[in-house]
Amino acid sequence: MSLEIDQFPYHEAVLKYFHQHEKVRWEAFHDPAVSSDRESRMQLQLRKSARRLQLVDALPWLYDVVNSAKLGSPVACYLAATEPQLQVAAVPLLDQPRLVLTGPVLETLTQEEVLALVAGELARLRFWQEKGGEYLSVRQLLAELVEQKQVPRSHELTFQRFQLCTDLLADQDALRSCGNAETLVSAMIKCRPLPATIDKSLDAASLLSQAQSLWETADPQTMSPSQRGLLLRIAALQRSVKEPDLKIVELESQVIASQSINDLDLLQQLQLMGLTRQLICCLLEPVWMQTPAILSYARSYFPDLREAELVTGSDLQIEHLATTVQQYPAWQEYFCFMLLDFASADRDLKEAPLALALRWTDRLELTEQFREIAQRELRLRKMQFAEIVRERDQILAAVEIG
Numbered sequence: 001m002s003l004e005i006d007q008f009p010y011h012e013a014v015l016k017y018f019h020q021h022e023k024v025r026w027e028a029f030h031d032p033a034v035s036s037d038r039e040s041r042m043q044l045q046l047r048k049s050a051r052r053l054q055l056v057d058a059l060p061w062l063y064d065v066v067n068s069a070k071l072g073s074p075v076a077c078y079l080a081a082t083e084p085q086l087q088v089a090a091v092p093l094l095d096q097p098r099l100v101l102t103g104p105v106l107e108t109l110t111q112e113e114v115l116a117l118v119a120g121e122l123a124r125l126r127f128w129q130e131k132g133g134e135y136l137s138v139r140q141l142l143a144e145l146v147e148q149k150q151v152p153r154s155h156e157l158t159f160q161r162f163q164l165c166t167d168l169l170a171d172q173d174a175l176r177s178c179g180n181a182e183t184l185v186s187a188m189i190k191c192r193p194l195p196a197t198i199d200k201s202l203d204a205a206s207l208l209s210q211a212q213s214l215w216e217t218a219d220p221q222t223m224s225p226s227q228r229g230l231l232l233r234i235a236a237l238q239r240s241v242k243e244p245d246l247k248i249v250e251l252e253s254q255v256i257a258s259q260s261i262n263d264l265d266l267l268q269q270l271q272l273m274g275l276t277r278q279l280i281c282c283l284l285e286p287v288w289m290q291t292p293a294i295l296s297y298a299r300s301y302f303p304d305l306r307e308a309e310l311v312t313g314s315d316l317q318i319e320h321l322a323t324t325v326q327q328y329p330a331w332q333e334y335f336c337f338m339l340l341d342f343a344s345a346d347r348d349l350k351e352a353p354l355a356l357a358l359r360w361t362d363r364l365e366l367t368e369q370f371r372e373i374a375q376r377e378l379r380l381r382k383m384q385f386a387e388i389v390r391e392r393d394q395i396l397a398a399v400e401i402g
Contacts, residue, residue, distance in 0.1 A: 113187035123173030
């Protein structure tokens with residue numbers, strides 16, 4: 001059993017992000033002269049590092065599979081035997097579908113394992129052709145930006161997650177093709193080293209049975225992103241075999257999970273900015289909160305913030321805000337400290353902003369976490385803070401009247 005996946009929502013969202021938020025960079029990337037130079041360099045590198053294989057004579061068992069791929073034109077296969085890493089890789093070019101077999105992959109893997117990897121890479125090529133090749137453009141653009149170190153960590157994380165979603169998609173096609181998850185996993189672990197913390201004696205069957213727990217307990221500090229990604233890919237294969245009702249959003253949620261507020265990709269940063277702006281507008285809706293000091297502090301977040309925006313959203317919007325905050329544990333502390341900063345931005349208002357922040361933490365289901373942080377950071381005595389909590393509604397009623 002495997003999942004039918006044409007794309008992940010994440011793929012579409014990242015493409016949309018570049019169209020809407022990095023339009024200048026996106027258009028510069030697609031400049032005809034720049035695109036032609038990029039393709040020429042990649043083709044030259046391929047000719048220098050690999051030789052083309054005549055599959056019909058040398059590898060007829062591989063020729064039949066490659067020749068039946070529906071990619072619009074024949075797939076050219078290359079061998080880079082001197083490369084150290086075992087790999088079957090799709091070449092990120094659209095002029096002609098290409099696969100490169102690197103290292104002694106044909107000597108090390110069984111025919112079934114090679115075919116499983118080839119099926120996955122053919123799926124990757126099909127995916128790159130979607131949207132007129134725009135998904136491939138996203139992949140190439142992010143890869144260039146990360147390689148040139150021109151961008152912050154958020155772009156690097158987006159690239160890693162975009163790639164991992166594509167890997168998961170390709171794995172499901174490979175599983176459908178070979179019909180055996182153990183064959184595919186055996187090929188994967190021969191080509192990629194397992195994390196040092198994983199027992200190297202584990203075979204493919206053992207890894208499949210343990211992959212989910214290994215992924216969930218893995219320490220990100222002890223392994224590379226590609227190694228963690230490998231564990232997730234193996235776990236996803238096992239889940240797709242064992243769980244017929246598995247949804248792709250469940251897999252995607254594992255890909256994009258952030259361990260801290262510093263591990264946000266481009267989409268999460270954009271989402272966090274939107275939620276922050278929404279909460280600030282809600283918090284500053286009461287006229288008494290719109291003092292020069294507080295408005296000045298709000299505009300340190302968003303210089304273009306207009307007073308006309310300072311309204312509480314609908315119940316549905318607030319529910320969505322609360323649900324999203326609960327969805328990302330790493331964001332909860334951030335919102336607690338943000339509310340606390342606004343609660344202390346204008347000392348002339350005394351306890352009223354803190355009382356308002358307490359009301360909003362109830363709505364966001366952050367009550368206990370906020371109270372612990374607030375009492376510690378404001379250095380309030382326990383009884384003093386308890387009194388503010390107890391008289392919250394009276395404090396707010398008084399300031400609204402007066």
